[in-house]
Amino acid sequence: MNAELVSELEVPVQRTGRARFVAALGPLTALAGVVWAILQPYRVTLLHPRGQGFWWLFVEPPLLVIAVGLLFYFVVLPGLLEDLEGHRAAAR
Numbered sequence: 001m002n003a004e005l006v007s008e009l010e011v012p013v014q015r016t017g018r019a020r021f022v023a024a025l026g027p028l029t030a031l032a033g034v035v036w037a038i039l040q041p042y043r044v045t046l047l048h049p050r051g052q053g054f055w056w057l058f059v060e061p062p063l064l065v066i067a068v069g070l071l072f073y074f075v076v077l078p079g080l081l082e083d084l085e086g087h088r089a090a091a092r
Contacts, residue, residue: 022077025069028069029066029068032065033069034066036062036065037063044063
């Protein structure tokens with residue numbers, strides 16, 4: 001095996017329990033939105049859009065919960081984990 005390749009590999013980061021909890025918030029929130037949409041399908045008027053305007057169809061509570069979970073996971077979480085790792089390194 002080439003030593004250059006081995007040195008370029010990143011070592012997996014050992015996350016603390018706090019970081020794991022924070023990382024799980026986004027997917028759990030999105031999952032809660034999916035479960036909510038399955039348990040109460042009448043709240044998702046995309047399934048029966050007769051007579052509904054655009055905003056009534058666009059602003060659906062379960063869909064908003066899913067969107068917020070995904071937004072947190074892909075936009076907020078990377079910076080937050082970086083800050084948590086920086087705080088952990090500074091505490092050592």
